[in-house]
Amino acid sequence: MxxxxxxxxxxxxxxxxxxxxxxxxxxxxxxxxxxxxxxxxxxxxxxxxxxxxxxxxxxxxxxxxxxxxxxxxxxxxxxxxxxxxxxxxxxxxxxxxxxxxxxxxxxxxxxxxxxxxxxxxxxxxxxxxxxxxxxxxxxxxxxxxxxxxxxxxxxxxxxxxxxxxxxxxxxxxxxxxxxxxxxxxxxxxxxxxxxxxxxxxxxxxxxxxxxxxxxxxxxxxxxxxxxxxxxxxxxxxxPAPASTVAVPALLAGRTVAVGRDAAFCFIYAANVQCLEQMGASVMFFSPLHDAVLPDCDAVWLPGGYPELYTAKIAANTGMQASLRAHVAAGKPLWAECGGMMALFDSITLADGSAAPLWGLLPGRVTMQKRLAALGPQQLTVAGHTLRGHTFHYSTSDSSAPVVSRTARPHEAVAPDAGEALYQQGSIHASYFHAWFPSSPEAVAHLLGGQSKA
Known part of the structure; x- marks a missing residue:
């Protein structure tokens, strides 16, 4: 105590x-x-x-x-x-x-x-x-x-x-x-x-x-x-908890590159902690300013404000090429909310103007003047359920395959409801913000680590 x-x-x-x-x-x-x-x-x-x-x-x-x-x-x-x-x-x-x-x-x-x-x-x-x-x-x-x-x-x-x-x-x-x-x-x-x-x-x-x-x-x-x-x-x-659950080392020996800068800054400290507890070596990089990815096995592009930095995103063709090469090599990329937005072909801003993005996912996003979604959500990935939330002012229109959808707490997944989980090659992307400690097994699936049934 x-x-x-x-x-x-x-x-x-x-x-x-x-x-x-x-x-x-x-x-x-x-x-x-x-x-x-x-x-x-x-x-x-x-x-x-x-x-x-x-x-x-x-x-x-x-x-x-x-x-x-x-x-x-x-x-x-x-x-x-x-x-x-x-x-x-x-x-x-x-x-x-x-x-x-x-x-x-x-x-x-x-x-x-x-x-x-x-x-x-x-x-x-x-x-x-x-x-x-x-x-x-x-x-x-x-x-x-x-x-x-x-x-x-x-x-x-x-x-x-x-x-x-x-x-x-x-x-x-x-x-x-x-x-x-x-x-x-x-x-x-x-x-x-x-x-x-x-x-x-x-x-x-x-x-x-x-x-x-x-x-x-x-x-x-x-x-x-x-x-x-x-x-x-x-x-x-x-009081000290009666027992603690050990985090499985499902990412042991793997390096996860995490985007972190002004445009990609929505990062739970607990998520980084969870990756390290899973055995991953975490390296941070700037998607806005770095020309290439660090040497890594997987990438996590978190949310943030890509809509405020569209010119810098489009101008960083080196990072665009590096991300494309990463995916072409079959290496996992998990992109959530703002990270996903940056991967689309283009964005329509609130003033009606359009701007190009990185084009790793087909489709476009459109900024809205009102909140498009808000609230707690859960997402089932490979039989394991991640908890988290959604909070965004844009909508997406994409032909990328939807492999799952989120649901509100204690509710079943409904067709065409909840946030889509897109999968295109080794890319998984969604508006959903995941709380990694809620399911290290699901995180391992998204980042290409070992899997537990």
Whole structure:
């Protein structure tokens, strides 16, 4: 049994400032020399970039369905062994989804810190806090933090509306960077967004400056002034799992090349960890900038933003030829979402213009102005089921053979429903984002490793 202070940072809805508060809290304690581990509830690729920068430690996802309870328990226990503080950022609203962030908090007895955008409210803040705390009996509770508060007087009004004064964790004022409000910079947000979510931390020159500004603002709140001794009020017992399942070495002796750059950056840290546990040697390369693939047995092209880099993709004819030679040699290539998009002949962008892509898969993709698909999905490959999710703003039209389709959790596969799994020669491609630890056997099939019946 390992005991460690832990908080699950949640909100009544998306857009309240969960990521900012989580990253600011991680940065604040990391600057003070404490070891902080941050997790993200649900299948999110972008928020973890900020949490990694803030904490300096790997960030993994926690989802009771996608990971499974045992995997979540193992990751939390391992983090507790090496940490002074564990932070878990929730997903959407506290009770949204099934399983929800509240389900995760209850399952592991992690207290919930609610972040509420209070910029346009006063007394209603107290009603929201009361509802979040009492809506589901038995929810572990830490308190509530008011975000985007306009003034000290505004903060007093918010605090006075609480039925329990102990719920008050403070007011986070509008954050400024230097002498200019951050709302006036980079898309009018401290952590700017675009169509798939937050802009990743590595894409901004002043990312750490932004986090430090947020941490400085948080340091003025009761939450930010808590010492390590104070944090013990939220200590949680994280028992070691009764047993662990060894990851089979199905990729032993094989080298897997993983695309990683601004256009291909949707990578679960746990997926890379899983490949290494399977015995693979992992090598990273840039599909945008490298002229050739590294010497490898298999390629994984992850998702990202190929639609923002179509000119660079089309111009990198060296990488196009290298990928084509890799496939011609019968070597496996697994491409998911954005990685798959780059393999098609062309893309029609949101403004109606068309651009060429690498042309390893027949067909084209078309960007949509609205979300085309979102939600948890599972995919059966060679008799083994991978869990994961789908989240994309484009649609595909291809003559490549469809060898399987995804299904929602606990539902059967339906014809012409779910995400297609295309297979063209040694290429497997889909909009589906896979959580590799859910089925190393399926991953081995996609990447040409050994197979287990």
């Amino acid at each position: 390992t005991r460690c202070p832990a908080l699950l940072i949640a909100a009544p809805a998306s857009g309240q400032g969960k990521t900012t508060v989580t990253a600011a809290l991680a940065r604040l304690h990391t600057r003070q020399g404490r070891r902080v581990r941050v997790f993200k509830c649900g299948p999110d690729f972008l928020d973890p970039h900020w949490h990694l920068l803030a904490s300096g430690a790997p960030v993994h996802q926690l989802d009771l369905w996608m990971n499974g309870e045992a995997d979540c328990a193992q990751r939390l226990h391992d983090a507790a062994v090496e940490s002074d503080l564990i932070l878990i950022e929730g997903v959407m609203g506290l009770f949204d989804g099934s399983p929800s962030a509240a389900d995760l908090a209850r399952h592991f007895a992690v207290p919930v810190l609610a972040v509420v955008d209070a910029s346009a409210m006063a007394g209603t803040f107290g009603a929201l806090a009361y509802g979040l705390r009492h809506y589901r009996p038995g929810l572990p509770w830490a308190g509530v933090l008011a975000n985007r508060v306009g003034s000290a007087r505004h903060a007093d009004m918010l605090r006075d509306g609480l039925q329990d004064a102990d719920d008050w964790m403070g007011a986070l004022m509008r954050v400024q960077l230097g002498n200019a409000p951050l709302a006036a910079k980079a898309g009018a947000a401290l952590l700017p967004e675009r169509h798939l979510g937050l802009v990743a931390a590595h894409e901004l020159d002043d990312s750490l400056q932004r986090l430090d500004a947020a941490a400085d603002a948080l340091a003025a709140t009761p939450l930010g002034q808590m010492t390590l001794e104070d944090l013990q009020r939220w200590a949680v017992d994280f």
